[in-house]
Amino acid sequence: MSLQSTSLQTRDMPLGRDDLARLVARDIAPGSFVNLGIGQPTLVSNYLTEEQNITLHTENGMLGMGPEAKGDEIDEDLINAGKIPVTELPGASYFHHADSFAIMRGGHLDICVLGAFQVSATGDLANWHTGAPGAIPAVGGAMDLASGAKDVFVMMTLLTRDGASKLVEHCTYPLTGVGCVTRVYTDKAVFLTGPDGVIVRETFGCTLEELQELVPLPLQSAAAVGV
Amino acid sequence: MSLQSTSLQTRDMPLGRDDLARLVARDIAPGSFVNLGIGQPTLVSNYLTEEQNITLHTENGMLGMGPEAKGDEIDEDLINAGKIPVTELPGASYFHHADSFAIMRGGHLDICVLGAFQVSATGDLANWHTGAPGAIPAVGGAMDLASGAKDVFVMMTLLTRDGASKLVEHCTYPLTGVGCVTRVYTDKAVFLTGPDGVIVRETFGCTLEELQELVPLPLQSAAAVGV
């Protein structure tokens, strides 16, 4: 494998959460319909531009979701999937839960962005359950998004607090979906996942060689494979 | 079998189509949600009273259908299942086809009234296809109504033009639904059908003995079985 790391390194430093969210936002094609799940991925909404004309979907029954509600805008009947008060943009629509999940499950969303515990080389996703004994499992809409969206992007730190890679050959946590993740955005690199293995699109504050030291599966350089 | 015909005969003459429609209308419980199919059963709507507070459903997406539209009321966007212009009553609602058939298929209609070629002793219905070679089959919503409504009433003449009974031991025409018909309203009698056989509720212009001559399956008297 040819590791052409210099051409991939786009930043001197690992990315913070906001920089990562900005990067994901920049990568979303104009006019897309997008679901940002709950937690960290919702930061992406802060960096979408008006020119991009992105329509945000929330699983609890809305297209055209606006930014988080502040002060007088707060309305208990208008919340997102994380149960945080949000606002409504012009051109929004409301629908019931079966219609909302039909949008997700029917393949109509262009992109969903999710957090993850682990992603495998072939795009398996584990993000709902640690599998720890006694842990109460809760899945919400994660499996529907994983299996339904045209593209599933993951946002996560590359390493656990213990320094283990979350990008793995095979997930050890219970799966959310099989072969569903197409891109993984981490603080140290952006990876493209799929049936042909893992391709590194760019690195942040490390060379490809250094990255390969951290990740226990073979990495290919985007420059080398011509992506 | 004890044939107590005198107590069942309620009219001196066979019923005409309008008298039959009036009888069906009278038998519909107040507050019911009803679908009247197409053709002859739609006559029933002429005899429903305001006090009955019946809500009519039409398969093409409406609850609260009113009478046929006349003159200036005619609106090409407001038709019934027979494609005849109709009107809208206060409290009506419109919905799309999947939602409309969910009402029918989900068991939410109290009664549907359908025409028939044949009904069997156990309530099998044949009303969509003669089975004749070269005939173009057309089924519409008949099978959904037959399998979905809580009660399926049939309105038909008892005999074909050739004098054969349409109430039969086993249907020879292709089936619309199995064991679905609960009542059969004919010009000569009202029959209750079900797993226990055929019960005659009342006769028009004939005795039960005379009726039994016409129908090739054992008839029980409602008076005798205590219905």
Added chain:
Amino acid sequence: MLNFIDTVGEAVAGIQDGSTVMIGGFGNAGQPFELIDALLDGGATDLTVVNNNAGQGDQGLALLIKEGRVRKMICSFPRQSDSWHFDAKYHAGEIELELVPQGNLAERIRAAGAGIGGFFTPTGYGTMLAEGKETRIIDGRGQVFETPIHADVALIKALKADGKGNLVYRKTARNFGPIMAAAAKHTIAQVSEIVPIGGLDPENIVTPGIYVNSIVKVA
């Protein structure tokens, strides 16, 4: 991506030979006559058409059938007093018919839009329309396995669209429009009126713009 298109001809220009085309409407209500006429003019052939009926009189879908452009009809009620063009093609063995109970037609279209791989329904159990199909008894009732109907294109008619492609309909003209819009890869809607973004109440949208690709105003 959503496009507002000036003419019905341009709107249907991308429809390929061999496509599966859903056409909204029940009787005349909700039929996108202008889009169908444009499809007739456009020349696409070898089509599979999904519609409740199989054309009436000498207009719209009936003409498409007459001209031999429809290889197969998927419908619930092809036989009407004025469906002579379908009748002729059918008796000549020149058109294929998949006859589907109307509720199965609606539910199969809905299933395609909702990502359902197939479902069991009591409708049609024990009838010739279930012959050859998988069946099972569920909670004591015989049920038939039915599969989704996907389409390349849907041609539908709505009352109004806003700038986001959200649609509202009028009375019983709503019928198949919303479920076909969700089941097709590319949905083309003819509307009577286009209003600005914000011109429709978010509570009353029937078809969200995510399901709509092309909108053309028809006078």
Added chain:
Amino acid sequence: MLNFIDTVGEAVAGIQDGSTVMIGGFGNAGQPFELIDALLDGGATDLTVVNNNAGQGDQGLALLIKEGRVRKMICSFPRQSDSWHFDAKYHAGEIELELVPQGNLAERIRAAGAGIGGFFTPTGYGTMLAEGKETRIIDGRGQVFETPIHADVALIKALKADGKGNLVYRKTARNFGPIMAAAAKHTIAQVSEIVPIGGLDPENIVTPGIYVNSIVKVA
């Protein structure tokens, strides 16, 4: 039959021990708090409850769970920062949990209302939530067989009802209300306002009155 009822207590009085009760709402939006409180006061126990969550804080469903009235929860997201009453009962082995992906929960409820005997979906395929379930490959995708969720009673919250029982909702408080109303044998709706027949636009009804049995106005 539709009844307009004066108090939430009378509205829930008929709910029997052992019933399956669907409760609308996602977070606080659309939760029929007053009906849940009345159910708590009414004493029915051994309930199976269908809700997206498993109660939050010290109110509503959480209290019903705390009081030991819920035998089984069917939900997608029981674990929240303030779901301590469910947590305690779960760890004590005093409540059964059927964990369902949220889209399967919605679709299974919808299937019950629409008379569908079961359906195949890709959601959950290859995960532990599909263990023991029938699967098949359809069009190259692994799919899981899921069955309808019926209920004896649905408790939902809507914005307005008209005299025919037609309902409209408000913003994301709509969520599970419409599908639960259709899936339950008996649907009880608490509303903020009751308007006369004709007071709601027929184009904008979300839940037709055919799905509603009891309506109670909550100030």
